[in-house]
Amino acid sequence: xxxPRMHPSRVRQTPRPSPMARRPxxxxxxxxxxxxxxxxxxxxxxxxxxxxxxxxxxxxxMPYERFVYAKGSDLPDIFGYAALTTDQAIRKLxxxxxxxxxxxEIEGDEDREDALVEWARENGKAANTYNWSWWGPxxxxxxxxxxxxxxxxxxxxxxxxRAHLGGDVSRNYSGYSIFYVEEPGEDAxxxxxxxxxxxxxDDGSKVILDAEDTEGAHWTVAEDPxxxxxxxxxxxxxxxxxxxxxxxxxxxx
Numbered sequence: 320x321x322x323p324r325m326h327p328s329r330v331r332q333t334p335r336p337s338p339m340a341r342r343p344x345x346x347x348x349x350x351x352x353x354x355x356x357x358x359x360x361x362x363x364x365x366x367x368x369x370x371x372x373x374x375x376x377x378x379x380x381m382p383y384e385r386f387v388y389a390k391g392s393d394l395p396d397i398f399g400y401a402a403l404t405t406d407q408a409i410r411k412l413x414x415x416x417x418x419x420x421x422x423x424e425i426e427g428d429e430d431r432e433d434a435l436v437e438w439a440r441e442n443g444k445a446a447n448t449y450n451w452s453w454w455g456p457x458x459x460x461x462x463x464x465x466x467x468x469x470x471x472x473x474x475x476x477x478x479x480x481r482a483h484l485g486g487d488v489s490r491n492y493s494g495y496s497i498f499y500v501e502e503p504g505e506d507a508x509x510x511x512x513x514x515x516x517x518x519x520x521d522d523g524s525k526v527i528l529d530a531e532d533t534e535g536a537h538w539t540v541a542e543d544p545x546x547x548x549x550x551x552x553x554x555x556x557x558x559x560x561x562x563x564x565x566x567x568x569x570x571x572x
Contacts (some may be wrong), residue, residue: 363545364564365526367519368571372455374399374534376511383514389456391482391493397508402496403477405432411477411499415465415510417442436495439463439479444470449488455512455533458482459492459561462503472504509533516571518547518563528554535572 372386377399385393395401395565405409406426409419422438425431443461460480468474477499481492500506514530515539526548527541537555540548547562548554554562559571 327537335453360566362562363524363547364566365518365569366521366523366566368569369517369519370571371515372512373515373529374508375509375513376506380515385456386512387456388485389458389482390484391496393456393480394480394496394498397498397512398480399500399506400498402498405435405497408435408477408497408499412463415463415475415477417463417466434485436479447488449483451509453509453533454514455509456533457488458509459483476503478507482547514516515541518559518571520563528559 341530370383371380372383374397379396379399381396386397400429406565409423409431411421417434419438420461422431422434425434441460443463445459445461447457447459449457449459450453458480460478463477463479464474477497479495479497481495484493504510510532513532514535516528516530518526518528520526520544522545524544526543526545528538529541530538536555537553538559540550540552540554542550548558556571
């Protein structure tokens with residue numbers, strides 16, 4: 320059976336801030352029109368929950384567990400295309416205005432790759448999604464834009480990315496994969512991916528929820544055949560917990 324897709328109206332086209340910026344608060348008015356939960360005797364019962372991650376920019380989706388615990392081999396699916404080879408990455412960086420003559424002259428693919436990663440560490444900006452408020456995979460990355468650019472979310476960026484493999488977050492990462500992103504403010508995975516959830520009710524009907532991002536603090540109701548919430552209504556976890564009865568062991572988180 321085909322997985323339900325994110326409701327089309329939830330695809331945002333507005334610019335997003337840099338990874339280091341504080342997230343803006345959700346407007347209070349977004350919650351003003353919540354309906355009161357039904358009395359307990361009339362509450363629909365949630366018997367199962369399925370979650371997945373979706374990237375509306377390229378139509379990709381993947382099961383929640385695979386997304387959250389992504390490994391290095393999952394990075395091409397998360398970015399939506401294959402990683403660059405070392406030579407392709409060098410050409411992109413040269414096109415962006417970086418001088419890499421010394422690295423280009425290094426013989427041997429492995430040595431050249433090591434030298435390029437070390438150069439990226441010295442010249443790029445590093446970040447780790449572990450330090451952010453999101454539910455995506457733990458990714459350490461180094462970003463490089465043109466030498467005269469500094470964090471413009473609409474200018475191209477080359478990312479050196481590695482995935483955490485478990486345990487101590489300060490260590491145990493995959494090798495680096497390199498990706499070129501034309502508009503990072505729109506298409507970098509930490510901005511473009513978001514959560515969706517399907518609540519299966521005791522009568523077999525399904526409530527579809529779309530989060531604004533991968534944090535999942537606020538959800539937009541895409542479909543609710545039970546009539547508990549209206550389409551396009553914004554709800555929080557406590558709204559959902561109060562509005563439905565939940566089978567033992569079943570929860571949204």
